[in-house]
Amino acid sequence: MARCDATVIRFDNVTKTYAKQPRPALQDVSLEVEKGEFVFLVGSSGSGKSTFLRLILKEERPSTGNIFVAGKDLGRLSNWKVPALRRQMGTVFQDFRLLPNKTVRENVAFALEVIGKPQGTIRKVVPEVLDLVGLAGKEDRMPGELSGGEQQRVAIARAFVNRPMILIADEPTGNLDPQNSVGIMKLLDRINRTGTTIVMATHDQAIVDQMRKRVIELEQGHLVRDQSRGVYGYQH
Amino acid sequence: MRAQFVLKEIGIGLRRNLTMTIAVIVSVALSLTLFGAALLVNAQTGAMKDYWYDRVEVSVFLCNKSDLKKDGCVNGEITNADRQAIEAELKGMSEVQTLFYESRQEAFQHFKEQNKDSALSETLTPDQLPESFRVKLKDPTKFDIISSRFNGRAGVQSVQDQKKLLQPFFNLLRSAKYAAFGIMAFMLVVAILLIVNTARVSAFSRRRETGIMRLVGASNFYIQGPFILESAVAGFIGASVASGLLSAGYYFGFKKGLVDSVQVLQSQLIGFDKVIEVLPFIFLLGVGMSAIASFFTLRKYLKV
Numbered sequence: 429m430a431r432c433d434a435t436v437i438r439f440d441n442v443t444k445t446y447a448k449q450p451r452p453a454l455q456d457v458s459l460e461v462e463k464g465e466f467v468f469l470v471g472s473s474g475s476g477k478s479t480f481l482r483l484i485l486k487e488e489r490p491s492t493g494n495i496f497v498a499g500k501d502l503g504r505l506s507n508w509k510v511p512a513l514r515r516q517m518g519t520v521f522q523d524f525r526l527l528p529n530k531t532v533r534e535n536v537a538f539a540l541e542v543i544g545k546p547q548g549t550i551r552k553v554v555p556e557v558l559d560l561v562g563l564a565g566k567e568d569r570m571p572g573e574l575s576g577g578e579q580q581r582v583a584i585a586r587a588f589v590n591r592p593m594i595l596i597a598d599e600p601t602g603n604l605d606p607q608n609s610v611g612i613m614k615l616l617d618r619i620n621r622t623g624t625t626i627v628m629a630t631h632d633q634a635i636v637d638q639m640r641k642r643v644i645e646l647e648q649g650h651l652v653r654d655q656s657r658g659v660y661g662y663q664h
Numbered sequence: 665m666r667a668q669f670v671l672k673e674i675g676i677g678l679r680r681n682l683t684m685t686i687a688v689i690v691s692v693a694l695s696l697t698l699f700g701a702a703l704l705v706n707a708q709t710g711a712m713k714d715y716w717y718d719r720v721e722v723s724v725f726l727c728n729k730s731d732l733k734k735d736g737c738v739n740g741e742i743t744n745a746d747r748q749a750i751e752a753e754l755k756g757m758s759e760v761q762t763l764f765y766e767s768r769q770e771a772f773q774h775f776k777e778q779n780k781d782s783a784l785s786e787t788l789t790p791d792q793l794p795e796s797f798r799v800k801l802k803d804p805t806k807f808d809i810i811s812s813r814f815n816g817r818a819g820v821q822s823v824q825d826q827k828k829l830l831q832p833f834f835n836l837l838r839s840a841k842y843a844a845f846g847i848m849a850f851m852l853v854v855a856i857l858l859i860v861n862t863a864r865v866s867a868f869s870r871r872r873e874t875g876i877m878r879l880v881g882a883s884n885f886y887i888q889g890p891f892i893l894e895s896a897v898a899g900f901i902g903a904s905v906a907s908g909l910l911s912a913g914y915y916f917g918f919k920k921g922l923v924d925s926v927q928v929l930q931s932q933l934i935g936f937d938k939v940i941e942v943l944p945f946i947f948l949l950g951v952g953m954s955a956i957a958s959f960f961t962l963r964k965y966l967k968v
Contacts (some may be wrong), residue, residue, distance in 0.1 A: 514881035527872060541669050542882035590880070
């Protein structure tokens, strides 16, 4: 069990080697993320960012080392308890991953329906969260009718509607123009201020430099930089 | 799990894979019909065995004047002493339920009744027929006890078991049962492969939804439930079709063709209650097989 309530993510000497690949995707990574932190995860493609995020979500298990998320030792967490863990996390992707045949409201409601929330709760909290992400009035649109920035707002609403402890964002601005990216970052910042821990993998140098949050840099699976109020990097 | 959500998902899934679903329903229906038919043939065999074994007898034919060549008849016609000894011994056996004696005259009468039109009955005299003891056993399968004890005995011409005459008929029924079970096994394999494939296609066509469900922390129950229920519904429909086919087959083929038209057979043929007894097994197998097959398929494709 985690020693400290304020630590929401802890990696202890984590190494992940995929089958048939000589070089580990992550090698001996140790770090802690406190509750309410905003962390940028940077590094070139293949540096291990995605593996890092997948390990937090327990989509992969580490080859060696221990991972604690929300006070749970993931190595000891049985499979049937994984859903409960994931309910404490929200996830946002570069490609939005919305259901194209459902409206904005239905997309967000889906996340609550499938974890068995009562209809009354769903009717109450879905408009609230859509209002929060700035989509009030577009509840009945289909995802295809929205701009990329708006679609990502729907995805964030869906990730946040269950008020998770941790929000994981994998290049959320990767498909967006700079203007929309700024809007999304403002939204994530607002969510971060509600006390939600955010871990965001990104290649967007301008955003990292502007936000001045903690920066963790991975290079070929090694943790090479962990800097509070950091910038994207020197050599890029 | 909220019923409305689940029902909606099942409806969408079944319609999306309509052709596959129909294939599943047809193959499940056919295999279950054969399964039910095999069970009914079995029940019919049992009913006929009960009927006939209650009526078959073991006959101990006694020596006649003309039987000199036979084993037990070297001394010619049976003596009174031998006849009494055999009768006493048969009466004393615990396996024997009833025993009666048929004299030559009675045998002659029976023969004439049964062969009215035959020229043989004109020339035959009572002397030429053997007298016999007719034995009904408590357990009709224990014929050997009688035959081993009395065959070759002085005064006994032969021991005959009527059950042996019925054996080819029961063998035929047994072959029919095994044939039905055999074809059922093949159809069952086809049905299971189709169910597995349909579940896989269904899971693939909804991978986007299931991916999101996993990410937001839906339980396996929620993720797999709609797929398993989808298969179970297809299995249920298949079982319903099989029930309909069996009932119709019983009514139009068996009842109209045999039970109603051949009065003599009525008491040995199974009634509709037997069909009803078989139906729960058909539904159990249809729904259970489908649900289990898709559960094991999905476990591979939708792991946490």
